[in-house]
Amino acid sequence: MISTLPPAVIFIAGAVFVPIFRGRGKLLYLLALPVIAGMDLVYLPTGQSSATTFLDYSLIFCRVDRLSLAFGYVFVLIAFIGTIYSLHVKDNLQHMAALCYAGGALGVTFSGDLFSLYLFWEIMALASVVLLLARRTEDSRKAAFRYFMWHFFGGLCLLAGIILFVITRGTTEFNYIGLTDSASLMIFIGFCLNAAVFPFHAWLPDAYPRATVTGAVFMSALTTKSAVYILARTFPGNDILLWAGAFMTCFPIFYAVIVNDMRRVLAYSLINQVGFMVCGIGIGSQLAINGVVAHAFCHIIYKALLFMSTGAVLHMTGKIRGTDLGGLYKTMPFTAVCCMVGAASISAFPLFSGFVSKSLTVAAVAESHHVIVWFMLLFASAGVFHHAGIKVPFFVFFGHDSGIRSKEPPINMRIAMGMAAFICIFLGVYPAPLYQILPYPVDFHPYTAFHVVGMLQLLMFGALAFTMLILSGFYPAEQRAVNLDTDWFIRLPGRAFVRFCHKPLQAIAEVATGWAKSTVAAFKSAPSRSVEIEKRMDWIFHTLLVGLPERVSQVVQPLKTEKSELSWNVTYILIPFILLLLAILFVFK
């Protein structure tokens, strides 16, 4: 049945055939896939349809309703824009990974049961690891490993939760889950890790700035937002999410002010923006969920635009640190304008897309009378303009003249940025099409005089603070440094554990091996006075005992080699995981 072809399958199956195309054919093929998936989405019948079965449970690849469709549209749209942006890339692996990644996100969006959800969840994780590795630097290789460990942990939590869920409830189909037992808690942790909820957020600013220029565009759009979708479906109205989201909007902006790598600034502001969505999920009213979907839609486009314009700078100049850049508007005016459109959108300037979407969430918070959360969101709104809205364009394209005079990026990059910038402005000016695809009917008018003036005051006086602090020299200067985050609590103990395995455990293994070998040698050179005894003991010594140390040494010896480092690291993620699992089971039983 062609009418229920899951869009995820188009991307993932399509990715397999990328290497057989050459030249222009490949460009057309890459562009055709998102277009076909988009047409498929339009004709997808609403409701559920089961694709196949697994262990007596049906796998549902197409659960189509207004919530999943809205996310489906934007994922296909950003896959199209991201593909245009990466058309100049010659590396087939990157194209295939990006397509699989988009397919994974769409699969998560339309999966109606937990098994297929888990399948696409892991496809997404693996594909995004490839986008990190594809940069082919030592730095990105290590970051990919850490990223993999984080998501491996999250995936294990999710898997454990799913298994418990299936055992306790006897079904794999899911809709609203709610935080009630250990199964839902494990699933919750798995989802929250992908949504970069504190304290599981540190993978994001660690990995995204180290991805390829084009890979970061896909990464900024897919992983966190598919998690937002799944949280909105399974845990709406959860108080933990309300407060976690409010906290997520605030703490990253402090980091964003002090970090130097511009793509890391954007990574922190990504957490801040996802915080608005998580907060909206925490409220869970119809207005709030509308706000979440609208904000996710706009956010994917403008965040991708920001990653594209900073990525274009990295592509053309090879530099991305604030300390190395400045004054680029002189020769890259188009990129500068696109970056500023993205910056205005993320800051929720009137007439830009962020304004029409963020207002919904903030209004939902105000309606539910969460005063503290409301103040936190307002603080975050001012703060996001401060770092993503002003800092990124200012330090890259204006500020002090770095002397760099690079050309505009290739034409495909400019087209992709132009498209994203157009969507940002179009939705900001005319939000009706966006409001039409939201899950619930919308009765909201963002453009009231009071709201426009209030928002402008908030932003412009934030800008005044920036101007005064820059002119007075009090603004924290860009510095090359590492800024610690919650991953410190993982990376240092993790390293200590690996060192423990390498040094003390290895020393014990070596002593044992040496002792075993000398014992064997002593027995073999002994005088043959007790031949009879030896004959009797022969079987014990030569077959059993003599063989044993050599067996042990055979097992222990390879641990010294570089290759086995992975097994230790897997162990070190598994041990805390098992402890956590036991703790949760203990608490809830």
Added chain:
Amino acid sequence: MRPKKELTFLDSKKNQLRVRTYFYVSLVVLLIVDFFLHKHVHFSWENAPCFYAVYGFVACVSLIFVAKLLRLLVKRRENYYD
């Protein structure tokens, strides 16, 4: 390779001053407009004159102060993890 054309309009002091003047004028306009607005508010303090302007300014200044303090706490040398 250097591109041929360069934009230099922000190099002159005159243009910089002009941009800044537009900015300050828009701030004053926003403050004045605030007194002629019909406000429909969720919270009573939104009725205070120029509430959003004050909050935006205070928020950003305190943001920078706290960020500077945070830097004292979390900043390490660039090869800290290597």
